Amino acid sequence: NVTDKEVTEVAGGPQEGDPGAAPLVVVENVNKYFGDLHVLKDINLTVNRGEVVVIIGPSGGGKSTLCRSINRLEPIDSGRILVDGKELPKEGKELARLRADVGMVFQSFNLFAHKTILENVTLGPVKVRKVPKEEAEKHAMELLDRVGIASQAQKYPAQLSGGQQQRAAIARSLAMRPKVMLFDEPTSALDPEMVNEVLDVMTELAREGMTMIVVTHEMGFARRAAQKVVFMADGQIVEENTPDEFFTNARTDRAKDFLSKIL
Numbered sequence: 001n002v003t004d005k006e007v008t009e010v011a012g013g014p015q016e017g018d019p020g021a022a023p024l025v026v027v028e029n030v031n032k033y034f035g036d037l038h039v040l041k042d043i044n045l046t047v048n049r050g051e052v053v054v055i056i057g058p059s060g061g062g063k064s065t066l067c068r069s070i071n072r073l074e075p076i077d078s079g080r081i082l083v084d085g086k087e088l089p090k091e092g093k094e095l096a097r098l099r100a101d102v103g104m105v106f107q108s109f110n111l112f113a114h115k116t117i118l119e120n121v122t123l124g125p126v127k128v129r130k131v132p133k134e135e136a137e138k139h140a141m142e143l144l145d146r147v148g149i150a151s152q153a154q155k156y157p158a159q160l161s162g163g164q165q166q167r168a169a170i171a172r173s174l175a176m177r178p179k180v181m182l183f184d185e186p187t188s189a190l191d192p193e194m195v196n197e198v199l200d201v202m203t204e205l206a207r208e209g210m211t212m213i214v215v216t217h218e219m220g221f222a223r224r225a226a227q228k229v230v231f232m233a234d235g236q237i238v239e240e241n242t243p244d245e246f247f248t249n250a251r252t253d254r255a256k257d258f259l260s261k262i263l
């Protein structure tokens with residue numbers, strides 16, 4: 001029921017550069033400090049095209065900092081981060097353009113309160129991607145439709161439920177036609193009855209081939225959508241595993257201990 005063309009559109013269009021086996025995101029020997037605090041300790045992570053990687057681990061472990069570093073919202077102190085073979089520049093116009101390749105959805109929905117849902121979704125494409133307004137609106141309505149909130153397009157964020165706002169935030173990210181989507185605990189701020197409507201949208205995106213990095217404690221989502229689980233604690237990647245192995249037979253005591261507390 002989903003055409004190849006639609007899948008390609010959601011996945012960011014035809015890929016530039018080496019379309020073969022080259023990974024979409026490469027994090028190489030990355031270190032980051034906040035003052036004396038060593039928050040990312042020699043992180044290495046590879047995300048292939050179309051792959052879904054779930055990052056899980058205790059609070060304060062560096063998961064958000066890693067996501068923000070991949071999107072250059074945080075500078076790193078050493079190492080490199082490549083998205084589609086390109087290192088993001090530290091600043092300037094090129095940064096805004098390349099940053100748009102990485103969509104990001106946060107725990108707090110971060111929608112512009114004084115703009116309608118439709119305006120929230122069209123703003124980036126019009127301002128950064130220079131898409132004509134009419135075309136941006138058409139694409140925005142398609143995206144709002146696929147996240148199930150087309151009927152809310154003219155409303156303001158405060159008029160929507162948390163689950164609807166988060167789906168609007170996902171549509172807003174997708175409107176930039178990102179090559180990879182980062183989700184940082186996208187359902188943690190939601191009332192329980194709204195968690196699934198957001199996870200369902202994410203599962204569908206994964207199924208359509210979107211490359212995704214997802215920080216979440218939602219085991220059901222990890223099992224159904226992820227190819228890889230990364231367990232992060234104290235600024236380190238402690239274990240990388242398949243979801244099946246990780247949840248039934250984790251290799252490290254640290255991961256087993258964490259799982260025993262949350263399962």
Ligand code: ADP
Nearest residue numbers: 034037039057058059060061062063064065066
């Ligand atoms: P997680 O997302 O896994 O909970 P974070 O990446 O948010 O972890 O935080 C990792 C560590 O970095 C924590 O000790 C946190 O207190 C610290 N930290 C995060 N952001 C900042 C900041 N802007 N300034 C100083 N310390 C920070």
Ligand code: MG
Nearest residue numbers: 063064065185
């Ligand atoms: Mg966090």
